[in-house]
Amino acid sequence: MKKVNYLEIEGKSSGFLLLLGVLGAIILAGLGGMYYMEHNGHYVTGMDNQIVWGMPHVFAVFLIVAASGALNVASIGTVFGKAMYKPLGRLSALLALALLAGGLMVLVLDLGRPDRLVVAMTYYNFKSIFAWNIILYNGFFAVVIVYIWMMMQASMNKYYKAAGFFAFFWRLILTTGTGSIFGFLVARPGYDAAIMAPMFIIMSFAFGLAIFLLVLMLGYRWAERPLGDDMVRKLKNLLGVFVGAVMYFVLAFHLTNLYATEHHGVEKFILAGESEHTTIFWVVQILLGSIAPLAILYTKLGASRLWIGIASLLVIVGGLAQMYVIIIGGQAFPLEMFPGMEVVNSSFADGNSYHQYTPSMAETLLGLSGIAAAMLIVTLGAKVLRFMPDSLADKDVNPHHKG
Amino acid sequence: MNKPDAEPNGMSRRKFLGAGATAAGVSLAPGISLINVAEAKPLADTVTSDKRWGMLIDTNKCAKGCSACVEACNTENGLNTGDELNSRPEQKAQWIRKVDLRDKLTGHEVSLPLMCQHCENPPCVDVCPTGASFKREDGVVLVDKHICIGCRYCMMACPYKARSFIHEELTNQVEVTPRGKGTVESCTLCVHRIDEDTNNQRDPACAEACLKEGHKAMIFGDLNDSSSELSRELKKHSTKAIREDLGLNPGIRYRGI
Numbered sequence: 001m002k003k004v005n006y007l008e009i010e011g012k013s014s015g016f017l018l019l020l021g022v023l024g025a026i027i028l029a030g031l032g033g034m035y036y037m038e039h040n041g042h043y044v045t046g047m048d049n050q051i052v053w054g055m056p057h058v059f060a061v062f063l064i065v066a067a068s069g070a071l072n073v074a075s076i077g078t079v080f081g082k083a084m085y086k087p088l089g090r091l092s093a094l095l096a097l098a099l100l101a102g103g104l105m106v107l108v109l110d111l112g113r114p115d116r117l118v119v120a121m122t123y124y125n126f127k128s129i130f131a132w133n134i135i136l137y138n139g140f141f142a143v144v145i146v147y148i149w150m151m152m153q154a155s156m157n158k159y160y161k162a163a164g165f166f167a168f169f170w171r172l173i174l175t176t177g178t179g180s181i182f183g184f185l186v187a188r189p190g191y192d193a194a195i196m197a198p199m200f201i202i203m204s205f206a207f208g209l210a211i212f213l214l215v216l217m218l219g220y221r222w223a224e225r226p227l228g229d230d231m232v233r234k235l236k237n238l239l240g241v242f243v244g245a246v247m248y249f250v251l252a253f254h255l256t257n258l259y260a261t262e263h264h265g266v267e268k269f270i271l272a273g274e275s276e277h278t279t280i281f282w283v284v285q286i287l288l289g290s291i292a293p294l295a296i297l298y299t300k301l302g303a304s305r306l307w308i309g310i311a312s313l314l315v316i317v318g319g320l321a322q323m324y325v326i327i328i329g330g331q332a333f334p335l336e337m338f339p340g341m342e343v344v345n346s347s348f349a350d351g352n353s354y355h356q357y358t359p360s361m362a363e364t365l366l367g368l369s370g371i372a373a374a375m376l377i378v379t380l381g382a383k384v385l386r387f388m389p390d391s392l393a394d395k396d397v398n399p400h401h402k403g
Numbered sequence: 404m405n406k407p408d409a410e411p412n413g414m415s416r417r418k419f420l421g422a423g424a425t426a427a428g429v430s431l432a433p434g435i436s437l438i439n440v441a442e443a444k445p446l447a448d449t450v451t452s453d454k455r456w457g458m459l460i461d462t463n464k465c466a467k468g469c470s471a472c473v474e475a476c477n478t479e480n481g482l483n484t485g486d487e488l489n490s491r492p493e494q495k496a497q498w499i500r501k502v503d504l505r506d507k508l509t510g511h512e513v514s515l516p517l518m519c520q521h522c523e524n525p526p527c528v529d530v531c532p533t534g535a536s537f538k539r540e541d542g543v544v545l546v547d548k549h550i551c552i553g554c555r556y557c558m559m560a561c562p563y564k565a566r567s568f569i570h571e572e573l574t575n576q577v578e579v580t581p582r583g584k585g586t587v588e589s590c591t592l593c594v595h596r597i598d599e600d601t602n603n604q605r606d607p608a609c610a611e612a613c614l615k616e617g618h619k620a621m622i623f624g625d626l627n628d629s630s631s632e633l634s635r636e637l638k639k640h641s642t643k644a645i646r647e648d649l650g651l652n653p654g655i656r657y658r659g660i
Contacts, residue, residue, distance in 0.1 A: 038585075040489070040571065041489075041569070041570045041571035041572060041584050041585065042494070042568065042570045042571075042585070043489045043490045043491065043494050043570035043571045044489075047494075047568075048491060048493035048494040048570075049493060049494060049495075049496075049497075049558070049564070049566075049567050049568060050493055050564070052555040052558040052559060052568060053555060111552050111553045111554055111585070112551070112552065112553015112554070112555070112568060112569070112584070112585030112586055112587070113551065113552050113553045113585040113586060114552075116550070116552045116553075117552070119533055119550050119552055120532060120533055120552050120554075123533040123550050124532070124533070124534070125528075125531055125532060125533060125534040127528075127529050127530075128529065128530050128531055128532045128556070129530065130530060130531075130532035130556050131532040131533075133532075134532060181556075184530070185526075185530075185559055185560055186526065186560075186562075186649060187526060187560065187561065187562030187646070187649065331559070335562065335563075335564055337517075337562070337563065337645050337646060338504055338645070338660065340506060340507055340508065341504040341505060341506055341507065341513075341660075342504065342505050342507050343502060343503070343504060344503040344504060344505050344512065345501075345502070345503035346500060346501070346502045346503070347470075347473070347497065347500045347501060348497045348500040348502075348517075349493055350500075350502055350517075355493075
């Protein structure tokens with residue numbers, strides 16, 4: 001095992017410029033969508049007074065959750081002392097920053113008054129989980145930047161373990177805060193569950209690692225740097241564990257709800273209803289996003305990097321589907337205000353049928369632009385600073401490598 | 404807090420303006436003048452927890468098909484006066500709505516108005532990141548439109564779906580109710596009427612309209628004043644709060660549900 005040598009990516013090839021061009025175009029389209037929404041008002045979106053959080057929140061919360069999970073790889077090296085993961089620490093931290101920035105961009109640009117961001121930074125209601133999250137998100141940037149600095153500057157290396165521990169705990173609290181946005185919504189039957197916070201943490205592990213694996217494999221392929229099979233195998237096995245763990249939490253969440261009669265309505269709506277949420281839950285989240293990746297990762301297919309890439313992509317798609325079902329599905333199920341009564345008539349869409357939502361193009365583009373922004377930050381970051389080791393070949397990074 | 408600005412010459416701003424207006428007021432005829440001085444209640448004793456405003460809604464008296472309260476609210480606060488032209492019906496603001504219910508077991512039907520329940524422990528206030536959602540000392544839950552960032556978390560948290568988001572630019576606003584695109588709003592209990600000085604205080608527009616229709620299904624008043632009609636009625640009859648299980652102690656109570 002030799003000393004790890006980090007190097008900027010060259011970033012001169014036509015492929016690199018094409019990547020920047022594509023990402024830039026998606027971001028521009030998203031910003032265009034945002035301008036259209038903010039200029040006209042939210043009436044041009046699929047959102048209304050029933051579905052108040054739409055597609056932008058699906059992407060934003062997904063990215064924020066994934067950001068915390070992307071840092072997991074660095075934590076495994078620093079906090080749990082796995083030598084093989086240490087060379088990945090810088091890229092893991094960069095990806096975490098980038099994903100958080102992308103997610104927050106979408107979240108902020110979907111506000112009714114994005115021009116009042118400064119208000120959000122200067123007026124705090126400390127009983128609000130949102131207000132804590134503003135502090136947790138800003139803090140995450142600071143903590144991870146310091147962590148990267150400790151990793152990058154040789155003279156500061158002695159503090160890097162402490163910084164890594166701090167970042168590890170910070171991100172656990174951060175994702176607890178994100179999960180609690182939903183967990184603390186006592187009035188809505190689709191939320192109001194303490195399991196939301198730990199479930200979001202384990203979701204972050206899966207989504208973050210899936211994105212990390214894709215970025216790592218594509219980055220090393222495009223930069224034409226060696227990436228060892230041992231490394232990829234370890235990461236894909238870990239991804240499988242996380243995907244399985246998310247399924248366990250989803251199972252525990254629904255089983256607990258199914259036991260209580262008061263939750264039968266919302267459970268039937270999600271698990272066996274007539275809306276798109278049932279299809280999205282079973283087909284996209286469970287079948288494509290969980291079972292299919294497990295089948296790929298733990299069979300012979302898991303030896304192929306192409307299939308590992310496909311599995312990672314499926315985990316991401318499944319994760320977005322899970323967010324959709326949680327965020328939109330949770331709102332689509334009508335509030336239960338009058339137990340034992342049925343709503344015969346209401347001018348404000350109270351009632352027994354669920355609320356419909358059709359996302360507009362502008363919303364979806366804004367959401368996608370968050371992903372593109374995150375990828376652009378990673379690409380440019382890796383070009384200007386030394387985030388990626390010049391070799392991740394097994395013989396260079398794995399202390400237990402034989403041969 | 405809430406003290407009126409002290410004037411250097413000892414004259415309050417209100418008195419000064421009053422005197423000025425009187426001097427400058429153009430009398431057209433005895434009793435008719437172009438300028439009237441608004442006699443608002445002195446700021447110092449505006450809002451205290453001595454009062455807690457609330458309402459009793461008697462669903463036995465609320466007539467199915469009658470929406471006088473909704474129309475009165477819309478007129479009073481400038482809602483749906485032709486300015487939300489682009490918003491879909493599900494996007495338009497509604498501060499108060501009529502809901503007809505049927506008991507699944509017995510078939511018994513009731514009709515009731517539903518609006519912000521002005522909780523003692525409002526979830527919308529808990530979750531608001533900037534403090535734009537707030538509860539006054541007298542129990543009225545409001546949105547400060549100046550610091551609302553339009554995050555809509557309060558709408559997620561409200562158990563009554565009582566809040567509306569403004570989905571487009573508004574014109575034609577009424578003076579007493581400033582509203583704005585991209586912010587959230589809900590029933591104010593016609594706070595501008597409550598805040599008038601004692602002699603001019605009026606019931607919220609919905610309750611007033613209900614009375615005018617002859618139903619008297621909405622009784623507004625001070626929950627802390629045991630001699631108020633509201634308190635007396637509440638003491639006499641069994642009443643319920645919607646989603647009592649949440650322990651929010653709303654200021655709006657219902658009979659007959």
